[in-house]
Amino acid sequence: MANTPQPGTRERIVRAASLLMQRQGYEGTGIKQVAQEARATLGSVYHFFPGGKQALGVAAVEHADQEFADLLSASLSRETDPAEAIASCARELARHLRESDWADGCPISATALETTGRVPDIEQAVARAFQHWRDLVADVLRGAGFSEDDARDLALTVISTLEGAELTAQVARSETPLTVAGSHLARLIDSYKASPLKASPRA
Template identity: 30%
Template sequence: MNTHTLSTRDKLIAAMADALQRKGLHGVGLNELLSQAQAPKGSLYHHFPGGKTELAVAAIEYLGTRIDAFVERLFSEHPEPLQALRRWLDGGLQQLEASRFSRGCPLATVALESGPEDVEIRAALANCFVRLRQALGRQIASMGYPPASANQFASLFVALYEGGLLQARVAADGQPLLDAANALFELLQHYPREMRHEA
């Protein structure tokens, strides 16, 4: 998002999306969001009458569209799915290391701190994860795996990525994510070929 050409509403969404990745929902205050968005006081409730929660839902939905675009671009640039998945992991680790292990996955950061009362936020997060798993499942299916297996591997990759990033972030070391990724790629490569082409 180019913040120089955005509306105040979009600047608030971009500021919240960035804050969710760095601090989570409860780690950022409204004044900080307004300052980062260079938005006047009162603008948040003007654009988001539901306050911080409504803004967070909008930011999560925005992040979901960014993830969709990222997946599409990634697999168009790297037609070999395993190569694309490796590139994804490399990019995630590079971002994490460049931020001195402060910027994890924004979806996971919010999910970990959400509670049963955060119905709208959890629904937005769940929708993003579903879209992500479905997009990955389609790509893995292109390797010849039956749809059920492709969807299972997609779910495994998302779980691996989120859990690996979490461990890497707290340890300030990317090795846990790399080890888990290498194990998954070995599994994918040696999955029985006759099972890949089951109806």
């Protein structure tokens, strides 16, 4: 079996920054700490990110976005029924959270709360991440025959609910908030299948 390629210096720096920001936020994460965590020199960090902490923060959010999107896509693809796919996704998030000893919740929530209205580049990266996740859910729903409006609105509801449930599960150190949220989201999606709701009028 071939050896798994080791991540390069830049990738180690971005991964370290992403993990630290997930656990302690943007303000609580320093460049020196990132360098130490990544086993890199401070000069290497500034070589790859001459824009400093803000540029590194954007890269870290983009990395977290893709990691969560991969987890979301894998969870959603395991089930052909969209309602069960969402419930399965919630259970998978709960499992990952428990296995991290409740340390690794949403990869960008702490950063999002700290930087909104203060650090535009990171704020925009966070907004793109949330949109990316909503698009993944909407694609699954469209593929199952939901209308464009319903798929978009349900995707917004799914991601918003899972975000809140993940935070609650992390604080409570319990999988229950996520599994319950997943079950109720599945029921909501099933209700659209049983009796499609008329899309709300758009301005």
